[in-house]
Amino acid sequence: MPEALARIVGSVFQNPRSQFFNLDTTGEIAFGCENLGLPASEIRERVWAAARELGIEALLDRDIFALSGGEKQKIAVASAYAPGPDIFVFDEPSSNLDHAACLELAALMKRLKAQGKTLLIAEHRLYYLTGLFDRAIYLKSGEIRRDWPQKEFLALSNKERADLGLRAVSLDSLASKTENTARTNSAPTFTISGLAAGYKRGKSVLEDISFSAAPGEIIGIVGKNGQGKSTLARVLCGLHKEWSGSVVLKGKPLKSKERAGLCYLVMQESGYQLFTDSVENELLLSKSRKERPSDEKVNAILQSLWLSALRERHPMSLSGGEKQRTAIGTAMAHNAAVLIFDEPTSGLDFGNMRRVVDVLKQSADDGKIVFVITHDFELLIRACTRVLMLDRGKITSDSSLHAENLSNVKEFFS
Ligand SMILES: Nc1ncnc2c1ncn2[C@@H]1O[C@H](COP(=O)(O)OP(=O)(O)OP(=O)(O)O)[C@@H](O)[C@H]1O
Ligand SMILES: [Mg+2]
Structure with a gap:
């Protein structure tokens, strides 16, 4: 009962x-x-x-x-x-x-x-x-496949764990093998100056946010809970209006409403962003015939996100991670110059996290400006070329991300 x-x-x-x-x-x-x-x-x-x-x-x-x-x-x-x-x-x-x-x-x-x-x-x-759990149970296709005592589980090698599709058990082992290199030499085309925003008058959530970004960059946005990351994403995509400041794309200042088609956001609660009756239709949603992605492109996106077998499924019947990947696929199908992913890997196992990394890199290689808001250190060091740190609505650090200067970012995660 x-x-x-x-x-x-x-x-x-x-x-x-x-x-x-x-x-x-x-x-x-x-x-x-x-x-x-x-x-x-x-x-x-x-x-x-x-x-x-x-x-x-x-x-x-x-x-x-x-x-x-x-x-x-x-x-x-x-x-x-x-x-x-x-x-x-x-x-x-x-x-x-x-x-x-x-x-x-x-x-x-x-x-x-x-x-x-x-x-x-x-x-x-x-x-x-x-140090907390006594047993680790591994489920696959709805069946219990393994049941390890803690000690045995922690003794699995990195490879054994990765083969099972499981995430790292320690962040230390990750930091030394960051995979990314600077991916772009292009000049910045997206410039944010003096952006301020909030929900209640007199209580700002974002203050004096300024930075530039270039096509091909994958920029991580990190910060503690409630510091304004999602608010920044919503403002950049024109879903929440700023109080002051400017957003300029390719030399053109854009008002809040004008940013809607040019900056695309995959929301933190992406399940609420799915509107149609199938995964495939999500990718085709709200695009005029001219802008519609080709069949090949749709197939490639579905394949890269491991969604091909689910293309006919109703989005509401999907698991959390599958919904997440569908929302990401929808962003890929868009022709937006700027893509913002808010916590794209909450709900994703190791294999799917890797797939998201590939998708982010693919978007950057296609000349898009990519932002990733994340608490996921594994995602950050695998995908991002640069990290903005947000604290109480202000950018407190802006640094490129490579093996030598990882310590600063790692400190934030330890
Ligand atoms: N619709 C809203 N109305 C009023 N206040 C809000 C609203 N949405 C968020 N806030 C507040 O604004 C602040 C920033 O919220 P935001 O969602 O941008 O944080 P965040 O950095 O994305 O946090 P998290 O890591 O938890 O997702 C928080 O204090 C939050 O309580
Ligand atoms: Mg948030």
Whole structure:
């Protein structure tokens, strides 16, 4: 019985938005306790305890839909925690979380484990879980294929792990073998100057953002949760209007609305970006006959993203990662000069992460300017040629990414 189960099992779904029942954060965290019929005073106490435990007091009494991706994820964890279940089921809890938040989550999981709770965690990012899990179960085509004790799992070689399609268990081993080189010598054609934006008057989210970018560049945008990365993406693509500043593409200043077709965004919650009845139709959506990609191009995109077998499928019937790849394919089919990917690899295993890297590189080689907002260090060092760091709405560093100067970026992720 689902209600009875809810008392013992707390779940955190892959896409936090799909599990919210309330419009405000406090109500959402209280929701599970209310369903248990606890007295109001105890519910208040538990909501506070959950917020303290997760360090999210500042997010209480907020509109849920006005939170950043990582902030939503933390609310989802708090609402599973508050009723005090014995068993926790986490479905990719780290997607959307910055590095520090991942480590905080791991610390919370450790405390839960010490209290005797059972934790079941489905994940692609493994590095933050080492030292926590006792067993690793490997599923393939809906069947349990392997069941390793922790020690044996951690003893797998990098190759064995990669052959199984699994991510790295330590970020250290990655840093030394960055694969990218500078991919472009072209002059910048996209110039942002003095950009400022926000949601509430008087409280800016972005301040004085200035940088230029050239065709062929793949620029990573990194920063902690809630620093303004997705807001910047929305402003660049004309989905949210800036307060001041300018955006110039190929010498032409572009007003917010004029940027829509020229800058294309694959959103952080890309599932909400799919509108048609099949994967193939997504790639053809809203393009005039003239602009429609050729059959060969559509086939090539589907193939590069491992989507050929799914071309007839309804997007809503796809897994999180498949939806993600479909949204990425749609961006590839567009003729936009600037492509922005917001967290494109949350929900993707090792093999599909590699595919996304190839797709980003292909787009850059086709002369596009590519931005990737990411908390995924593996993606960053495999794909990006340059990294912008965003902190409290300002760019705090802008550096090219190659083996010699990786330490600066690595510091941010450790
Ligand atoms: N629609 C909105 N209305 C009001 N405030 C918002 C809205 N969307 C985001 N914010 C706030 O603006 C700030 C920046 O949010 P943004 O989504 O740009 O962060 P982010 O850097 O992408 O974070 P994350 O890594 O968690 O995705 C956050 O404090 C967030 O709470
Ligand atoms: Mg974001």
